[in-house]
Amino acid sequence: MMEKLQEILTSTKGITHHHWPILQHEIPVITISGTSDGPTLMISGLLHQDELIGPAVFDKLLNGQFNPKPLKGNIVILPIVSTYQVGLWRGFEYFHDAASATEREKLKGGKKIVNANRFFPGKPEGEWMEKFSYEITENFIKNADVVLDFHNCRLIDGCFAACSNSHEESIALANSMGMDFIDLQNDSSMFSQTMYLQASKINKTALLLEFPGYQEQSCESSTDRAYNSLLNAMKFLKMIPGELKPQPSTFFKREEKAESIISEDYGHFSSRVKNGQTCQKGDILGVLRNLNDFTISKKFIAPFSGACASIGPSNGYSIIKPGDEIATYKKYYTLNEVLK
Ligand SMILES: [Zn+2]
Structure with missing residues (x-):
């Protein structure tokens, strides 16, 4: 599995779209391969089925306003991580109708859809969500140097990043992005089986990014802000040219x-x-x-x-x-x- 993404990244140039099989489902994966060496940046959205900032921001990367020519390294985009959950939540019988009835029930958990950001790094055998998270970890997170997971929060929460308080590269990256504040997590201050905390445990630079505007509210200012934060991150990582404005950040400790x-x-x-x-x-x-x-x-x-x-x-x-x-x-x- 590790080989497949690496093979795509080395054999393609520019933007390519893929339909990636995971268990008996598929998720969309877009790769942007740079012309010279640099880090592999994985960006993900819609891990939570009602938080639409990810795909809105990634559309901006793909709609022509982002020039991939000077890109150093690679971008791997997972715009809809939980295709399956999004389908269930919207009342679709899943986009490709590939799930067995048993699996549907398991994911729905009766009425409530489970929290997809509580099963990382996942397990090769186990509950469906554990196996799914394992596939995301093995295929994508392990192949990335940097993981940015895009979410939405309440309007009153502002734009913020969360990261492990013991991972200095993650703290430095968060500091460069122009967020309102950075929420530092320790092992007990948040659910530890989230994508970003598990990614930082295997020494990936990893952030959870939160932008205001839940569900289907159209929130253009949030999308612009999130896109600019992403460009700041790429400048900091030296993936794209450009000056970073010095932005003194406010840090909170989650346990306080x-x-x-x-x-x-x-x-x-x-x-x-x-x-x-x-x-x-x-x-x-x-x-x-x-x-x-x-x-x-x-x-x-x-x-x-x-x-x-x-x-x-x-x-x-x-x-x-x-x-x-x-x-x-x-x-x-x-x-x-x-x-x-
Ligand atoms: Zn979320």
Whole structure:
């Protein structure tokens, strides 16, 4: 299996589309082979069936605005990792109708589709999802130097990367991409069987990338932001030419609890800071406007030196009621502090 992708990458030039068999299914795989040596970058999307940023960004790589001629190394694109789950979720009888009834039931787990990002690195024998994850690991992750897995988060979460706190190359890459903040994970702070954490365990530079705009909301600004982050990553990896603007990043440690900032009143909330923007104690994070005359009735103040991991009410609706959380606020770290 290892050989097959390598063979494609060495024998083709430019963009080629493939229909890749996995178990008794197929997933789309696109390779962009550069004209000179460099790293192999794997980018994946739709591992979670309702997070559409991946294919939206990868379309931009393929629609003519990205010039593959100066590319050093290779890009391997998996735009729809969970073709099977996407089909089930949309109520299609899977795109190619290749699954047995038993497997459909297993994947659906009764009603709920399982979380496809909880089975890595997978196993050659076992549950369907374990075998599927094993195939992704063996065919693609092991053949890549860098793995970027694209996801969507809530509108209030901003654009952020997550990576292992013990993998310096991953931290340095995340720092180059212009994200709002970087969420550092240790072995116990998140589900460890995710694609990116398992990839970093076999010494791949690996990031989970989150961009706002769940499900089928058209979120053009998120797509542009994600595409620019991807170009930044390729510049940092020296795969494409171009200057990187220095972008001091805000780092959070996932295991450190965030302070929840709650409104005690009704009102209209407006933020005064962005996700990951560093604040001093006393800075105004946001204001509440009275619903009677729209005057400011409350200022939410930074309780200590830190930054917002999320800012705004969780349902995105800015008319809020007593008890609504309007921000989560954390201590932050600089690149130098996390690398020492
Ligand atoms: Zn996701």
